[in-house]
Amino acid sequence: MVRKKVAFYTMGCKLNYAETSTIARKFSILDYQQVPFKSYADIYVINSCSVTKNAEIEFQHIVRSTMKINSKAFIVAIGCYAQFNPKKVSSITGIDLVLGYEEKFKIVDYLNRGLFLKQKYYAKIISKKTYFSSFSVGDRTRSFLKIQDGCDYKCSYCIIPMSRGPSRSESIKNILKNIRFLFTKGVKEIVLTGVNIGDYGEKNIYGKNLRFFDLIEAIDQIQEKVRIRLSSIEPNLLQNECIDFLSKSKHFVPHFHIPLQSGSNKILMKMHRRYRRELYQEKVKKIRSLMPYAYIGSDIIVGFPGEKHKHFLETYHFLKKLEISSLHIFSYSTRPNTKSSMMIQENISKKIQWKRNQILRGLSNKKYRFFCQKQINTKKTVLFEKNSGNHKKYLYGYTENYIRTKIPLNSSSIFYENTLQDVLITKVDDKDGIMIAEPINN
Ligand code: SF4
Incomplete structure (x- = not known):
C-alpha cells in the first residue's frame, strides 16, 4: 500500500512548534510518511498564527504556494488564526478543513472519519479550557x-x-x-x-x-x-x-x-x-x-x-x-x-x-x-546542531547564553552534532555577525 504523504508548516511561536510536533507524531504512528513542506504531499497541515495582521497575510501566501505544488492536496488549517476566525479561514481557496484548539489534536480522527472528501469544513470551535501536553522532538536540536x-x-x-x-x-x-x-x-x-x-x-x-x-x-x-x-x-x-x-x-x-x-x-x-x-x-x-x-x-x-x-x-x-x-x-x-x-x-x-x-x-x-x-576570550558550552550539508566549513550551535556560534569543521574531530562542547570564543565574524570559537583541549 502506498503511504500517504503529510507535510507540516508552523507559523508563530514556540508553542506552535511544540504542538505541530505532537500532531506530527500522531500521523507517524498511523504510518503516514512525513515529507518537507515544499515537497509533494497528499495532506498539508498549516499551524497558523494570528498575532499580527502580517501573519494572516503570510498564511494566505503559504496556502497559495502549497496549491502550486499539489492543487489536489488536502489542506488543513489549525492554530490561532484558525481558532479565532474559522469562517474566514475556511473561505480561503484551497483550505479543506479548519480545526480549533481542541480539535487539532484529533486531526487524524477527522481525516479517518471521511472528511477526506474535499469539502469545506470547519470543526465546531469548542472549549479552550482543556490542557493538551505537547513537545517537539526530532525535528530540531x-x-x-x-x-x-x-x-x-x-x-x-x-x-x-x-x-x-x-x-x-x-x-x-x-x-x-x-x-x-x-x-x-x-x-x-x-x-x-x-x-x-x-x-x-x-x-x-x-x-x-x-x-x-x-x-x-x-x-x-x-x-x-x-x-x-x-x-x-x-x-x-x-x-x-x-x-x-x-x-x-x-x-x-x-x-x-x-x-x-x-x-x-x-x-x-x-x-x-x-x-x-x-x-x-x-x-x-x-x-x-x-x-x-x-x-x-x-x-x-x-x-x-x-x-x-x-x-x-x-x-x-x-x-x-x-x-x-x-x-x-x-x-x-x-x-x-x-x-x-x-x-x-x-x-x-x-x-x-x-x-x-x-x-x-x-x-x-x-x-x-x-x-x-x-x-570574546570567554569559555562557553555550545550545543552543536545537525549539519544540514549547506555549511561545509563550520558546525553551528548556540552557547548557554544564546549566542549563535560556529567552529571550523577541521578544527577537531570531536565536534559532533547534538553534543555539548566546551569552546573558547575568539572573535565575531564580520561577514555574518556569528561568533567564531575554537575547541578547548581539556
Ligand atoms: S494578554 Fe497577550 S501580551 Fe498580554 S500577557 Fe497575555 S499573551 Fe502576553
Whole structure:
C-alpha cells in the first residue's frame, strides 16, 4: 500500500512548534510518511498564527504556494488564526478543513472519519479550557516543551487570550516525565514554553498552590544531563527569588526573554501591561548583578495608538541605557475585538511606525554587537546542531547564553552534532555577525 504523504508548516511561536510536533507524531504512528513542506504531499497541515495582521497575510501566501505544488492536496488549517476566525479561514481557496484548539489534536480522527472528501469544513470551535501536553522532538536540536497554555491577562492589543483561552498548566509530575522522556530520545536542551509561563500554577494533591518557582525548583533536581531554557516571561512574574535561584541553578541556562513593549509608562498603561518601566529596569539590574554574561532579550511594539514622538523618545532613551542583549521589534497592528482596536483615532501612520522600527533595529544591532564583543576570550558550552550539508566549513550551535556560534569543521574531530562542547570564543565574524570559537583541549 502506498503511504500517504503529510507535510507540516508552523507559523508563530514556540508553542506552535511544540504542538505541530505532537500532531506530527500522531500521523507517524498511523504510518503516514512525513515529507518537507515544499515537497509533494497528499495532506498539508498549516499551524497558523494570528498575532499580527502580517501573519494572516503570510498564511494566505503559504496556502497559495502549497496549491502550486499539489492543487489536489488536502489542506488543513489549525492554530490561532484558525481558532479565532474559522469562517474566514475556511473561505480561503484551497483550505479543506479548519480545526480549533481542541480539535487539532484529533486531526487524524477527522481525516479517518471521511472528511477526506474535499469539502469545506470547519470543526465546531469548542472549549479552550482543556490542557493538551505537547513537545517537539526530532525535528530540531532543541526541544520545545509546553508547560502552560492560555492567558488571563488582558493586554489591550492582544488577541491571544481569545484564541488560546484562560491560563492553565501542565502538572509538575508530567513535566518531569516529559523531560525524562525527551532525554531518552537524545535531547540535550529543552525550552519551556507557554503563552504566559510566569503564571504557571498547579494545585497539588495536598491542595497547595504550586507556582512557577516550585516548578523550576523541581526541574533543577533532575539527574539527567540536559540544559533547560526559559521562553518569554512577563517582567512582573519574574520574581526576584526566581532570579536568585536561576543564577545558581544546575540546569537552567543564563538566558531571559522579558517583553517590555514600551519604555513609556503612559503607553504601558494604555497597553494594560501590569508593570511600569522602573520594575523592568530593576529586573534587568538584578539579573546583570548575578549573571553578568546572561542573554537578555526583549520585545517592543512601536506605533501603538497614541504613541507620540515624546513617548517613542522615552522608549529609545530607556532602552539605550538598559543592559539588554537584543530586541525584537514589532510594528503595532490592529487585531479585531481588542481594546486597542477602539483607539482608531489615535492610530500612528505606517510611515512613522516603519521609521521607529528602523531606529530601534539599529539600536538592537548595536546592543547585540556589544554583547557579542563582551564574550570574546570567554569559555562557553555550545550545543552543536545537525549539519544540514549547506555549511561545509563550520558546525553551528548556540552557547548557554544564546549566542549563535560556529567552529571550523577541521578544527577537531570531536565536534559532533547534538553534543555539548566546551569552546573558547575568539572573535565575531564580520561577514555574518556569528561568533567564531575554537575547541578547548581539556
Ligand atoms: S500577557 Fe498580554 S501580551 Fe502576553 S499573551 Fe497575555 S494578554 Fe497577550
